[in-house]
Amino acid sequence: MESAIPLHLETTRTRHKRVPDDYQPPYPSFVARYKPAVNRVVMAYFGLQYSGAAPPGAMQALKDLAGLFAGEGGPSHWDRASYADQAGYDNVVTVAYWDDVTRFDAWFAPAREAWTGRVREGVGTFVEVLRPVVARHETLFSSLDRPEGVAVIADGMSGEVQEHAYWGGMRDRIPLSQTDAMAPGGSPELIRDGARLRVKAHDNLCLIRSGQDWSDTEASERKLYLDDVEPVLREGMDFLRDEGLAIGCYANRYMNVIAADGSASEKSYGQSWWKSLAALERWAESHPTHVRIFGAAMKYLSTLGPSAKLRLYHEVTVAAADEQFFEYLNCHAKTGMLAAVETVTA
CATH class of the missing domain: 3.30.70.100 (Alpha-Beta Plaits)
Structure with missing residues (x-):
């Protein structure tokens, strides 16, 4: 044993x-x-969100993400799942894993901009990352x-x-x-970065x-x-x-x-x-x-x-606290860790 x-x-x-x-x-x-x-692993949840029929940009975004994963520095493993959330939105969540933080950091900087730095009509995107020891x-x-x-x-x-x-x-x-x-120590805080919303948890x-x-x-x-x-x-x-x-x-x-x-x-x-x-x-x-x-x-x-x-x-x-990253673009106010922040206003 x-x-x-x-x-x-x-x-x-x-x-x-x-x-x-x-x-x-x-x-x-x-x-x-x-x-x-x-010493560390990385688990990164890349979410895509829409209401009603899937907009044309949704499927293309998922293909683009798979392409990023296949590129240099991409994850050692990833899988994909779907669900309907409490607001009735459909969500597709792709979770990717790394065992090399340096490799992840180099890959993530441009990947983040491609995912939550680009507005897609009718589509919300988010990324939630932990990189724990x-x-x-x-x-x-x-x-x-x-x-x-x-x-x-x-x-x-x-x-x-x-x-x-x-x-x-x-x-x-x-x-x-x-x-x-x-x-736990502290309370979640909302940080605005243009159209992007970040949550600093605790x-x-x-x-x-x-x-x-x-x-x-x-x-x-x-x-x-x-x-x-x-x-x-x-x-x-x-x-x-x-x-x-x-x-x-x-x-x-x-x-x-x-x-x-x-x-x-x-x-x-x-x-x-x-x-x-x-x-x-x-x-x-x-x-x-x-x-x-x-x-x-x-x-x-x-x-x-x-x-x-x-x-x-x-x-x-x-x-x-320094092992966490949460960012949301064009997502409803109860998405992921946004729900932990008392008020999210436009």
């Missing part, structure tokens, strides 16, 4: 784990392992052989890890939690991407997931999207992954910005919407046991 925290990031604890050293989790889970030389980041996977998200750019997967299947495991997997409470902002892949399931398991689990998950995701601000969730997107050929896939993920890891933990542990998600998932897994083919994963980052 391994620790989720890699050996080179282990330190003398001043804050203790939620479980004793001899804790044995009830089922196996795994985490992504980066090469020790990787790896000590502020954790992952968790139910299986070894299909990494998703940031784990695709990792060196590989761990063996079975100890810190999971209990409340507090998410925090215990983040190396910084050994010595730091990771409490220290220890939290991001979670949490995904599901039912592409390997057979008919009976797929029906069980889509009939009994997914609707409960969607209800919780919609609550966070529409009412999450009151409990510390600035924004939530529940997205369907788009396959490489542009078709719909049998994958989805929720992606949300939180005031703090503690706020995310409170929702997960005690809010009725997540209690129902957890209950439906446990019933599903206990019914199927080891034969379950559903794959689950997540990645969580608690970012320092």
Whole structure:
């Protein structure tokens, strides 16, 4: 049994784990392992937004973005997903990952201007970037052989890890939690740059991407997931999207992954910005919407046991203030971290 925290990031604890050293989790889970030389990763969310039928410029913008990704310094991995937000706008979100910040910085300067520096009729664009040191980041996977998200750019997967299947495991997997409470500091501020709006968030902002892949399931398991689990998950995701601000969730997107050929896939993920890891933990542990998600998932897994083919994963980052960048052009006032700012006026 391994620790989720890699050996080179282990330190003398001043804050203790939620479980004793001899804790044995009830089922196996795994985490992504980066090469020790990787000090930071970059996760950049490029969003495109429109209302009604897709304007001609929308599809061209997505093609242009893919071209930027294929250019020098582009990401090691990217994927694309779509969703309808609380204002009824359609959004396409492309998330890209780097393990070399210098390469990203050189690539991002012109890419940013091409994405949020250019007005397109009927189209809003945004970019949301975190570039955390790896000590502020954790992952968790139910299986070894299909990494998703940031784990695709990792060196590989761990063996079975100890810190999971209990409340507090998410925090215990983040190396910084050994010595730091990771409490938030400050309030989000709006900065205007011509037509562009930037949000300066605050220290220890939290991001979670949490995904599901039912592409390997057979008919009976797929029906069980889509009939009994997914609707409960969607209800919780919609609550966070529409009412999450009151409990510390600035924004939530529940997205369907788009396959490489542009078709719909049998994958989805929720992606949300939180005031703090503690706020995310409170929702997960005690809010009725997540209690129902957890209950439906446990019933599903206990019914199927080891034969379950559903794959689950997540990645969580608690970012320092200087590791964040949020910028929006021609987007509605509840888009992403704009929702965290009290008033956004024209």
